[in-house]
Amino acid sequence: MTATIEPEVGRARPRKEDARLVTGRTRWTDNLTVPGLLHLAFLRSPVAHAKITSIDVEAARRAPGVVAVFTGRDIADAQGSLPCAWPVTADQVAPAAPSLAVDQVNFAGEAVAVVVARGKAEAHDALEAIDVDYDELPVVLDLRAAIAEDADVVHPDLGTNRSAHWVFDSAEAGTGGDVEQAIAEAEVLIERTYRQQRLIPAFMEPRSVLVDPTGEQTTVWSATQIPHILRLMLALTTGVPEHKLRVIAPDVGGGFGGKLQVTPEEVVALVVATRLGKPVKWTESRSESLLSAHHGRDQLQRLTLAARRDGTVTGLKVDLLADMGAYLRLVTPGVPILGAFMFNAIYKFPAYRFACTNVFTTKTPTDAYRGAGRPEATFAIERLMDELAAELGRDPIELREQNWIKHDEFPFTTVCGLEYDSGNYEAATARAKELFGYDELRAEQRERRDRGDSVQLGIGTSTFTEMCGLAPSRVLGSLSYGAGGWEHAAIRMLPSGKVEVVTGSSAHGQGHETAWSQIVADQLGVPFEDVEVLHGDTQSSPKGLDTYGSRSLTVGAMAVLKAGEKVIRKARRVAAHMMECAEDDLEFTGGRFTVRGTERSTGITEVALAVFAAHDLPDGVEPSLDSAATFDPDNFSFPHGTHLCAVEVDTETGFVKIRKYVCVDDVGVVVNPVIVEGQVHGGLAQGIAQALYEEAVHDESGTLTTGTFADYLLPSAVDLPHFDTDRTETPSTTNQLGVKGVGEAGTIASTPAVVNAVVDAVRHFGVDDIQMPCTPMRVWTAINGGPTDAGGPGGEAGGGLGSIDSTGGAL
């Protein structure tokens, strides 16, 4: 009878998608095949900056199994320029971005030719037969050098490496005071330069695309986060009409922003398939992925924090250089700008100025990576707050509390003009301190310090917030973003009482199928198992803006909820007709319409069947309960939390071991605690990895030296501590569900907590910064009075897999 007894929302359900993902009972893009499929292999530039003086593909064309070979020149008319949807300023300069380089290569790894062959191996074999002559140009690698007077330029036609200069000033915006005045009047100034090293998203499933042009519509399967955006952008870029394109994102194995892209390979696959009239597929290797898929972060942050001696912060000035890499990809220039609103974080800064210069270099383009702009901002402010505490001899948590927005001050309009709807920093922090054993660990730290122990303990804090739920369309408009921030959903009531939910969100590991089912099961009063979630195919889910920026639950699920409300409204009318009562007499709970004060009731599934039969409907009612909704949020949501990290630093070797990690996140109402926990764990792993392990390194010739997982260090479970996680729950007031988003929280919060802990452990050696990743050598060097950025690209070969190529291996 009643479908759901216990509410589904809040239930720790195992994810319904996991069985097929974990057992491999699904098809990833690379598993797919169609009759007559041909395979692509890309030849990539080994040099970072050069004129292409000639490309000879004749031998490759004659190689066994080869069907065609194309250079950039061959497809110059069809490939268009890769789209950038976010011109951050009116005077932003940007180069044309061919998918296959035509005259010039601008980063090592840029594609210069593509081989089409019957077999994948044959395609790869033929690459070796292509002969390219490069006339090398000077490389542009260093951000500061790139904007110097006499700098070599990446794109000579632009005449500069500065793409855009974007400024927010609270005095000019009327949202706060003048930061220069705050600095002039400051009793304490903390001035620092921090480096956000370049990272690689390192999703698990490599990128893959299959294009079949043989139908009336051309079908593109891609391991992408953004099937809807991809469809539109492919149409705009290549001229293939939008209605002739169908894009499918099958199960996708992670993205972290790395698949929030319209890639050169997708464009080339479409162009080549169209030209040959044959289906083609491309799947990258891991090293191809590390080299050529977009990278993340890479900023130099010059920061000035003004404060009074009593610890009250009075101003914050942020001056960024952001590395675009060689081209502007889909949202490249906007990533640092997303951070602009987050440097002030949870604190009541009266004056704020943010300026960012976007800079071209001869490196792989950067773009969104988990957090996109916000981790960089959070790192900067949370490191500065610890530095201010150290400068004033204050407890870092107490100092934060003095400056943060109190729970009774919400809603609070920040110095950036954002309205934070809700939050309770006191509650999350109190819980985190308790779980952490803060006072005991501080006591141990003192004891080890007094004893001169070779292992020193450090404690790091990060009380972060972030803006999720991208985004109110009007805000995106004011930031010159090329699209809105709404999301679409539809609900179909099937005659048998089952429900199909169509969502424009495009899950690639997040668990939307489970969460959306839980929400709809509660709303319509149907069993969880009776809900099927359809997504990722522009044919079944024709409208959407896809998944990134922790937007799916706050925007995508809200659209689902809105569609559900329409279904109930339609069903109510029919139910009233069936039970011969007024609509107002009906109450809807647990999937049933009950006539108030009576036992008479009708289930929504019975209504669905009656509507299907359509034998007896009220006049003017169309025979369908199906409904669609497009939801545009009024505001962002603002998850927050307190992360505390204790590290042990072996001062003899510089090795950092995380001793304890506690986080108490407030992500609002929780639909499924298992999913939230999973997102937090994964996020922590990535944020901790930025602090301690990961860095994409280029040598002085612009070659990526961290081109395999032997060199680009990802931590495994063994390297990470047990995570003590808990939550406080302050519902968001900007959406009906009260949800805030959790996809990026762990990544955003954890990096500064770890680095703060490392610096805290060795501060008594005179250390106030260590550049990320805090490698053992950097920590040891800093302890011993050396620079904080020791290491970097090595001149000679060391051992291990990564050294094989520089020595010719064992051969």
Add this chain to the structure above:
Amino acid sequence: MIPAAFDYTAPSTVEDAVRALAESGEDAKVIAGGQSLIPVLRMRLAAPTTLVDIGRVPELRGIRDDGDELVIGATTTHYEVQRDPLVRVHAPLLRAATDTVADPQVRHRGTFGGALVHADPAGDLLAPTLALDAELVLHGPAGRRTVAAADFFTDYFTTALRQDELLVAVRIPKHTGWGAHYEKFSRVAQAWSIVAVAVAVRVEGGVIAEARVALTNMSAVPVRADAVERALVGSPATAESIKAAAAHAAEGTSPTADGDADVAYRQHLARVLTSRAVTAAVGA
């Protein structure tokens, strides 16, 4: 990441394997566990015309007791070395080092012989082999010869093995009753050594009677820390004397610089890790 095409043969005896190598000429390559070779092939850093797979030669695999020595067949996997009772008793250092190699998947396929022939200076099994004064048995068209570990490793990824020879076994003098420890330093758990130290010691009445110390990744080849050994022998097994001896660990080394460690830091690590390794071995 697809290797260039190659021919493949899988002989079942050492003689056939050596013949196959000789017949295939310069561009033939032995494949054992493939854990180092396959990445090289996939990245097309090498394109041998023929692979001679020695994984199906029974006599190359297994561990036996031969009087004063253990004989470990070249294709014995890391996993088998880890589990072997003879190794545990007579060559605990080798077991300790093997425990730190890669992950279970790699240890089930990778072979002891393959690791030694590959001769990666950061590989973890070279230093223990050197420390234990092992001998490597090589088989070529002209028959067998034996090379001391000290003479086997000649340069980065380079050994005394000739193109037409096979490593068939490693003879390790028994170190029964010795304390042993392998101290490996790497940034994450599953990674090659930045520096590592292999130590075996025999303590008699609180005094170090014999000591074998070798270093991983401190030169193009594994190096014996002679000065440390000399300082240890005859010293009491105390923290102070161990530390004093370990201070000699970097003498005569010529490590490379890379992103993880410059020369000075590597030499510093060698001293710190040697002290820790000897301390652990003495206590073991």
